[in-house]
Amino acid sequence: xxxxxxxxxxxxxxxxxxxxxxxxxxxxxxxxxxxxxxxxxxxxxxxxxxxxxxxxxxxxxxxxxxxxxxxxxxxxxxxxxxxxxxxxxxxxxxxxxxxxxxxxxxxxxxxxxxxxxxxxxxxxxxxxxxxxxxxxxxxxxxxxxxxxxxxxxxxxxxxxxxxxxxxxxxxxxxxxxxxxxxxxxxxxxxxxxxxxxxxxxxxxxxxxxxxxxxxxxxxxxxxxxxxxxxxxxxxxxxxxxxxxxxxxxxxxxxxxxxxxxxxxxxxxxxx
Ligand SMILES: NC(=O)c1ccc[n+]([C@@H]2O[C@H](COP(=O)([O-])OP(=O)(O)OC[C@H]3O[C@@H](n4cnc5c(N)ncnc54)[C@H](OP(=O)(O)O)[C@@H]3O)[C@@H](O)[C@H]2O)c1
Numbered sequence: 516x517x518x519x520x521x522x523x524x525x526x527x528x529x530x531x532x533x534x535x536x537x538x539x540x541x542x543x544x545x546x547x548x549x550x551x552x553x554x555x556x557x558x559x560x561x562x563x564x565x566x567x568x569x570x571x572x573x574x575x576x577x578x579x580x581x582x583x584x585x586x587x588x589x590x591x592x593x594x595x596x597x598x599x600x601x602x603x604x605x606x607x608x609x610x611x612x613x614x615x616x617x618x619x620x621x622x623x624x625x626x627x628x629x630x631x632x633x634x635x636x637x638x639x640x641x642x643x644x645x646x647x648x649x650x651x652x653x654x655x656x657x658x659x660x661x662x663x664x665x666x667x668x669x670x671x672x673x674x675x676x677x678x679x680x681x682x683x684x685x686x687x688x689x690x691x692x693x694x695x696x697x698x699x700x701x702x703x704x705x706x707x708x709x710x711x712x713x714x715x716x717x718x719x720x721x722x723x724x725x726x727x728x729x730x731x732x733x734x735x736x737x738x739x740x741x742x743x744x745x746x747x748x749x750x751x752x753x754x755x756x757x758x759x760x761x762x763x764x765x766x767x768x769x770x771x772x773x774x775x776x777x778x779x780x781x782x783x784x785x786x
Contacts (some may be wrong), residue, residue, distance in 0.1 A: 518542060519577065519579050520542055521581065522585050523572055523586060524594075526556065528640075529583065529585035530641070530672065532611075533566060534641055537564055539643065546568070547564070547567065548569065550570065551568060551756050555567075557570070576598055577601065581607050581609060581662065582607070584607045584608055587613050588684070591619075592623055594649060595624050601626065603628065606630065607632065607655065609666070611636055613779055615782065615783055616639075617652045630659065634649050634650075638689050639692060640667075640671055647672070647688075648675075649673060649675050650675070650681055652747055659738050675744060680777075682776050682783070683776055686773065690775045691727040694771060699720055701716050702723075702724075703716045704716075704717075704737075706720060731779065
């Protein structure tokens with residue numbers, strides 16, 4: 516089947532999705548068009564994924580029915596104003612921009628019946644392990660939503676939610692990889708401080724993190740239950756957990772996610 520898809524903005528998130536939909540076989544690279552102003556990025560995407568690129572957003576709207584909007588939220592208004600004459604009833608706009616509500620697209624494009632799907636993916640999509648939440652407006656049919664869901668299922672897990680929950684998703688899984696990378700980096704440094712070489716510490720840390728996640732998924736047990744199984748009386752793990760909780764670990768994690776949720780709401784107020 517010759518399905519076409521267009522990406523406006525060829526940055527990190529677009530690249531993750533492009534890689535995923537090609538690797539999963541959902542789209543052939545020949546059927547992917549990316550419009551991107553940066554020469555270096557266009558060249559990179561053409562060379563790496565054999566997709567078509569252009570510096571002209573209008574061409575993309577002429578050729579593609581499904582258009583993934585993958586520019587920064589701060590750039591979105593100018594982009595929509597530039598392209599609004601090109602947006603027709605055939606288009607399905609799928610936006611990955613953090614914070615901006617569906618009403619923002621409707622208002623800026625100003626077209627009756629505009630179809631908008633708001634997605635909040637994350638960068639592990641690059642290795643087909645993304646986590647995405649999708650929300651649609653009333654003009655998007657069930658079939659069209661499934662079509663968009665397929666794109667994000669090709670790069671990981673998908674949940675369908677009412678739009679009211681998307682700022683929380685942005686703070687949790689959208690920004691979550693940054694928290695996890697920081698935690699992993701700290702754990703590696705901790706191993707080095709305790710006398711391990713960096714290479715050994717990295718290997719042990721990555722396997723500990725991915726193994727723990729796999730155990731959680733496969734056992735279906737609550738994290739607290741599994742934590743209980745590695746804390747023997749008077750042992751090393753419970754001693755370390757004491758330090759962790761004295762530092763307010765749980766509260767700190769809740770605070771950082773909450774701050775990202777607040778920031779997502781602020782970005783959504785961009786006019
Ligand atoms: N990265 C993440 O972890 C993540 C997670 C969830 C959601 N998102 C969302 O994904 C979107 C893209 O983020 P990103 O990290 O991929 O950003 P990025 O790497 O900066 O990519 C955006 C790309 O769009 C290009 N661009 C700027 N103006 C344009 C225009 N008018 N027409 C076409 N292309 C244009 C930029 O080119 P120049 O560099 O030349 O300006 C850049 O290459 C954002 O809205 C973000 O909120 C990102």
